[in-house]
Amino acid sequence: MMSANRWMATGNYFTAYRQEQRIFATHTDRLMFALFLVVLFSWPYFIELSTKHMLVIDNILIAVIAVYGLNLVTGFAGQISVGHAAFMGVGAYTVASVAGVIGDQHVLITHAWPLMILLSGLMGAAMGLIVGLPALRLRHLYLLMATLSFQLIFQWIIGSMELFNQGQFMYVGRVHWFSGEVGRSQHYMFWYYALLVTVVVSGLGVRNILRTRYGRSLVAVRDNDRAADAMGMHPGLTKVFAFGLAGFFAGMAGALQAYLNRGAGFETFTLHESIQYLAMTIVGGLGQLTGCIFGPAAIRILDLQVESLAQWAGGILPSSLDLATGLRPLSFGLVIVLFLIFEPRGIANWWRIIRSYIKLWPFRY
């Protein structure tokens, strides 16, 4: 039995699980989401941003796709991973190494790029499934060590093998669209739209996964894997599945990054980057889909602000002191610690509070 008015949140109640699992609880939610999408797709026609800022926005969107994956494995399935940048690297180097072998101007790279991105996602997923295997037997710190090992093995392989140009930058050609080659002047705008479509489709994909029995089993295993086992779920396979999903999104994000940067270099996929993605997930909100958007945006913007502060400090402090070098890790560490202490549910929780306030207004509760 549903309320008569599907536009209002008030008075809604459900009589079936299917109703509770709806993506949009009310028509208002659906409308707001549609309007939000219209704004996201149309603002470039009204506001002119510098190339630098378009690049920052593109990088935020790539991080959003990567964090979808990390949040699935860490936030929803409760498994810790510090090798997420390496999964992204698998995706990026899938495109870059194919380009290295067949030529970076090959039609497969320049025209079939959506296929290459998908292929990179599948490579990431395959690697995720392999790296996730220890999750069948390991938990907590031991699993962390396994993912850390993967990160280090990835760096070593990329830095040593000729196929990956020993970590040196590998080029990826410019892509083609219906209007021909995407030139330098349209590059960042083109990828903004390509990334936006990927973010929206992936976001809806994640939301749908979470509605399925597989998605719900992720949360069940996170909350109590023995109880989940008793209820007929396979905790080990569920965790491996979570790593596979994480690898898929990371692989796609890596491929998109390779296309955006027109190549891949190993320094984009180091342990430091993995920790940054973990910070984005924590700050955004573990186990919150909206957190996957807030986290990357917050960390990337913080990065820009700290950069300005470090530059200013570097200019006035003696070079021997080099305090500016420490500002960045200090600020990231501080932000993570403060969020863990004061807002463990992340920025997504602020968004939830704001939404519920607006929904209930003028009433307080």
Place this chain on the structure above:
Amino acid sequence: MKTKKISIWLVVAAAALMLAAPGSSMAGEVYKTALSLAITGPTSDAGNPYSKGAEDYFRYVNDMNLLGDDTIECTIRDDKYETAITKRNFEEFLDMGIVFYLNYSTGSTLALKRDFDEVKMPTLPASFHAGNIEGSDYIFLPIASYSAQNIGLAEYVVDHHEGGTPKVAMYVHPSAFGREPVKDIEKAIEAGLDIELVETVEHGQDLDVTAMIQRWRSKGVEYVISQTVQSPVATMLKGAGNLGQVAESFGEEGKMTFLGAHYTGGNDLIALAGDAAENFYWTTSYIVTSEPGAGAEAQLELAQRYGRDEKTSNSHNYANGIMVAQVTTEVIRRAKARGNEINKENLYQELLEMNGMNAFYPVTTVGPVTYSKDDHQGVDTLQLYVVRDGAFRAEGKPFISEYAEKIK
């Protein structure tokens, strides 16, 4: 009456405009350039003095009116040695309308190589990696490549070694920056350079090198050529010193003579390694302030003028930064002298014509800067220095690597 008042105001306004007009034309042009480098973070020990060298020289050009009323505005941004930030900085610089660009690391130079060519931006990186200029029209190395420096050191070993083929080990950074010169040394050996390359070690962050030194000893290594940065070299020298393996004179029998390319040496190495740095052989194309001369005096005066501390003033990376700023200024000056518009294309043409009688002689390098369509390495000449009593002293005359030319 009212009409008369308006006429007076119009005359006054016209006079003001006339007075203002020559003033504005005398203000001169502002030429925008930019530098992105690691002022903080990894390798900032080199990047920091480098940025100050470039900054000071551009200030000097403007303060002394070396370009007449025109000035150079060089925006310097810290990229923390991260390619992603360098890329962002470069895009910002393009929006600002720069006409000449100074870059820093090997990684970012390789990553942005195609961008430089696409936007036809003449670029001078601080990285002397030979791969930077392969397939690029617009990247120019300030001095001889790492490969040329390492081969030059190997040639010096061959020329001064007594008895048989010298046994050499290479100690390199685990990256393109470290590996590429090894490949070129191997090519030089194939071309006839008479050394035996016993082993190549890619160093990690180990603080103990005892096993490595002992292994080299057992393999009969006589010379170690380093292609990395100062701190691992300092660790190696200290370790070798503790084991009594550092030769006290070049090629001392039963011991090892240590040599290194540009980024392995300088005063920072002496500060890190202390006495263990004695008798370390180092090559670069820059002058050092421990050797008196016009270049050293000029460098110290510039540093003093802008209040730099002693460490920065005496850094070879300060000289490095000065040099790229000098080249930038020189191409602008030459383009101006020809009456050409100061833009990317004309400055690029000036670089291509900087050879023969048009070679440029900066006071802080040991040889002239020469570029052409086929030559994108600036100063080909190298100077060997050796640490004596805690300071780098020139050893012999400046030279040009013979095999580096042969394997091209």
